[in-house]
Amino acid sequence: MTRFLLCLLLLIPALARAEGVALPPGMALDVLKLSRAGLIEEGTRLILGYGSQDAISAAGLELAIGHERATRRAAQAEQVLAADLNGDGAVTRAEMAVHAGTLSVRMRARALAGFAAADGDGDGRAELPEIMAAAQAYALERFDEAAAERVRALMYCDADRDGLVTLAELRAAGDYLAARAEAQKLTPAGQMERDL
Numbered sequence: 001m002t003r004f005l006l007c008l009l010l011l012i013p014a015l016a017r018a019e020g021v022a023l024p025p026g027m028a029l030d031v032l033k034l035s036r037a038g039l040i041e042e043g044t045r046l047i048l049g050y051g052s053q054d055a056i057s058a059a060g061l062e063l064a065i066g067h068e069r070a071t072r073r074a075a076q077a078e079q080v081l082a083a084d085l086n087g088d089g090a091v092t093r094a095e096m097a098v099h100a101g102t103l104s105v106r107m108r109a110r111a112l113a114g115f116a117a118a119d120g121d122g123d124g125r126a127e128l129p130e131i132m133a134a135a136q137a138y139a140l141e142r143f144d145e146a147a148a149e150r151v152r153a154l155m156y157c158d159a160d161r162d163g164l165v166t167l168a169e170l171r172a173a174g175d176y177l178a179a180r181a182e183a184q185k186l187t188p189a190g191q192m193e194r195d196l
């Protein structure tokens, strides 16, 4: 995912330039050689996972972003809720101690950190709403707005501007990136562009 996000970030100025759109300030252009494989692999995953009929809209990308966060939120909440031994919807420090004692060092650290975050007032008890709020904060930190913006940047592949990115447009964007990377490698102009 990270590599894909990087590819998308790097893709923005190139495609914006190709379409005659003003470039975002501060974006470098020396980008394209990294991008085709990651763009096609991850763009295809997004289209097949969150689009329909081999195309995805901006709304579909929002679903993908929501799912990224939901996955992280659920996993983080589970770290704490697995310690609710009596099933009353709250986790006490004593319950967490029993649960944490059965875990590997790595998972124990994660569970204890999750409990500490959920027990914001430090009274040794984390209620379900606190656990979910802490898990939500964790998810928003791990998949933050910058990460979401990089997913939204897939829409730069919408060459015909109909609001959908198709697999064909994705492949065309990948080909464009590869060709541009090649040109930049081979020409002095490419070197100059990289320096812009």
Ligand SMILES: [Ca+2]
Pocket: 083, 084, 085, 086, 087, 088, 089, 090, 091, 092, 095
């Ligand atoms: Ca409990």
Ligand SMILES: [Ca+2]
Pocket: 158, 159, 160, 161, 162, 163, 164, 165, 166, 169
């Ligand atoms: Ca389109």
